[in-house]
Amino acid sequence: MEEEHLHDDLQVFKDRNFFQQKLRSFITVYFLLALSFLLIIILFAVSFSRVSAISSKLNEVHPEQKQNFSGRDFLLFPCGPGSREWEYFDGKCYYFSLTRTSWYKAKAQCEEMHSHLVVVNSYAKQNFVMFRTRNERFWIGLTDENSEGEWEWIDGTDYKTTFTFWKEGEPNNSGHNEDCAHMWTSGQWNDVYCTYECYYVCEKPLPN
Template structure:
């Protein structure tokens, strides 16, 4: 009996030791899993924070690029990378329309683009627009609507003391011809303002 009792106690002791070992193993596994989960959570939070910071920085850079172009961009496009349809000449930018309209509508169209109908006050500028217009008719910012025979540049440039390039015999004010355009070989002609032709807008080079 004593021997059998001893065997039983030994078996119970072994069973308890095995159970305790299993508990320790499970505890170790759960502890490792908990630590792993905590580490993953921390890494995930750090990653999200870094992604958010990078995204914010990229957004800031993108906004700066939209408003502050590089010097290379301005060398290639002096009138601004966002205004590539404008042409540069002598510190001014010029837009040559692709469609025809009346003088007043042309004036309004230029104003919508923060510009005005072209002022031709030098032979150099005349040569530039003359070459560019290729014998088509283009409105310029010259009119005598306010006072017949008193021609005025719409930006206030003094007409009487500046360059002119009228076609021979013009302006003749035939049929209330109060607006000027380029025609023929780029010479100026007066015509009624409701006539439809192309137009040239002018504005300063962006600061």
């Protein structure tokens, strides 16, 4: 009887010991899981902090990069990145039209682009424009519509003291209504009626 009782006590002790071991194992597993979870949170917080720091540095560098891009664009497009159809020459910008129109409409279209019809007041500018307009006719900013024979540049430049490049025998006002000047196919100037349709050249200063 006593042996059976002793055997039962021993069995209970073994079961209790087994339960305690299992409990310790569960506690260890849960502890390791909690520790891993905590480490993941810490790692995420550190990573987020580093990303934020890098983002802040990039934001600080960005304006400088924009400035560098502006400088590079200015070298490639001195008349402005948004005015790539304009050509640079000797401190000014020039637009050579792709369509024909009258002198008055050409004047208005240049003004819409914050410019004016080209004023050819030097041999260097004459060569530049003449090279770009060869074999076609282009309006220039020269007219005597206010007073016959009194030619005036559209920007107020003094016509009488500046360069001219008229075709031989021109201006002749042969049609009694030839009040506007254009570049002939050879590059020399010719007077013609202002409603005649040809290409045109606009001129404007460099952007600030």
